[in-house]
Amino acid sequence: MEQLAEQIDPGSTVLLTVECQQGVVGPGSALPELAREARSSGALHNVARLVAAAHEAGVQVLHAVAERRPDGRGANRNARLFRAAGRLPVQQHSGTTAVRVAEPIEVADEDLVVRRLHGLSPIAGTDVDALLRNLGCRTLVVTGVSANVAIPNAVFDAVNLGYTAVVPSDAIAGVPADYTPAMIRNTLALVATVATTDDVLGCWLGGRSRTRG
Secondary structure, eight states, rough: OHHHHHOOOOOGEEEESSSSSSHSTTTTTTSSSHHHHHHHSHHHHHHHHHHHHHHHOEEEEEEEEOOOOOTTTTTOOSSSHHHHTTTSSSOBBBBBBBGGGGGTHHHHTTTTEESSSSSSSSTTSSSHHHHHHHHHHEEEEEEEEOTHHHHHHHHHHHHHHOOOEEEEGGGGEEESSHHHHHHHHHHHGTEEEEEEHHHHHHHHHSSSOOOOO
């Protein structure tokens, strides 16, 4: 616990939420199976708890949102996932409710929102790395969906860029339900510190919190 507390010191840590948007995890999701799992597992609720604690402890929050232009310009078409997404009844179009951060997560004025129009990763090819470096970030706490694609992408990218990655295992979700713990155990645990939401909350709220300078 002491090692985790050092890793996620509020002054050098950023909390990243990945694709926690209405069109992905909300009631009108384009991916209803994933949305159900994110909610029934408690993962989305735990993301909201972590965001609230980060606000209280002075930890910077960054929301990574995936979207596309209505005309699809600039979007990938080089994988089955992208082609399938283009046929879904709910589209993650820029400016629509589908790309708003979903309840019960609260977005504060000081939060950063980074939107991407292409690719699989919330970090590669986006402004995230530059923002993290400007914020003095050393540790990235990765939460959200999905454990199938975007979460491992974010963790690998963070580690490759020199950040320490922390994954609250009960604040990420994927499908099927039994895939997420297997992926954490066999993949993410090799490159990231795996904790629980309560572990992180204990570090941020159990002691002295500090606002980022």
